[in-house]
Amino acid sequence: MDIKTGFMALVLATSTAIAGVSMAKAGTVDGSVTYLQRIAVPPGARLLVELRDVSLADAPSKLLTAQDYDLSAVPFDYSLSFADSDIVDNLSYAVSARITLDGTLLFITDTTYPVLTRGAGHRVDMIVKPVPTAASGSADMQLDNTSWNLIELNGAAVDKGRDPGIVFAMDGQFSTSAGCNRFMGQAQLNGSEISFPDRLAGTLMACAPGLDVQENDFLAALAKVKSIERQGPLMQMLAEDGSVLMVLTLGR
Numbered sequence: 001m002d003i004k005t006g007f008m009a010l011v012l013a014t015s016t017a018i019a020g021v022s023m024a025k026a027g028t029v030d031g032s033v034t035y036l037q038r039i040a041v042p043p044g045a046r047l048l049v050e051l052r053d054v055s056l057a058d059a060p061s062k063l064l065t066a067q068d069y070d071l072s073a074v075p076f077d078y079s080l081s082f083a084d085s086d087i088v089d090n091l092s093y094a095v096s097a098r099i100t101l102d103g104t105l106l107f108i109t110d111t112t113y114p115v116l117t118r119g120a121g122h123r124v125d126m127i128v129k130p131v132p133t134a135a136s137g138s139a140d141m142q143l144d145n146t147s148w149n150l151i152e153l154n155g156a157a158v159d160k161g162r163d164p165g166i167v168f169a170m171d172g173q174f175s176t177s178a179g180c181n182r183f184m185g186q187a188q189l190n191g192s193e194i195s196f197p198d199r200l201a202g203t204l205m206a207c208a209p210g211l212d213v214q215e216n217d218f219l220a221a222l223a224k225v226k227s228i229e230r231q232g233p234l235m236q237m238l239a240e241d242g243s244v245l246m247v248l249t250l251g252r
Helices: 003-025 139-143 211-224
Strands: 026-034 046-053 062-070 076-083 093-101 104-108 113-115 123-127 146-153 165-168 173-177 182-186 188-190 193-195 227-231 234-238 244-250
Touching: 026 046, 026 093, 046 076, 062 076, 093 123, 113 123, 146 211, 193 227, 211 244
Parallel strands: 026 123
Antiparallel strands: 026 076, 046 062, 046 093, 093 104, 093 113, 146 165, 146 244, 165 173, 173 182, 188 193, 227 234, 234 244
């Protein structure tokens, strides 16, 4: 082999090695995140997905990579990129997810989702669970002087009208709107139980097409509300059988 041929062979071998390193340098873990509750994702929610080294049971896990997303609906597809040099075959790795709204934790994974090593793959579909709010003595303690935006009614997203929602004053006094007329009254509160009066004082404006139906559906649902469940800035109003009548988010 002459000098020229040897040099070219060396260049080719070096190029191949570099290409091999580049190809092996990056990997991905992907999948989806969802929850089982039949409620819409509140506007402004965010999803954080993390890949961690969880090899040591008696030490904090080591964060390898994370990705933050604007969350508009579930299921939501995620993808995490990592350097292959960070992965060791005899160590253990897992992914996790959490959903927050204005810094308040709403949902989080409560189980380990292994990936990459020890027989685990590169794709994981995760289910996040709701985070319970610390118990409060009564519903009025949760509701006094708060404003709530209506985002879901009878299982459908609400995006019509002018600021549909409920504003609570003190001791169950409230005003409410489904996007057209404004109503007011006095709710009865007892712990997590709540009920609204059948008749409400309010304005009698003609509503735009679509808003009249939404208003009638809202008032009918309001009359059926028997209890509330609150997870930080997210609140569900429930019928006597536990079905979700409406979902609201805390106003900003």
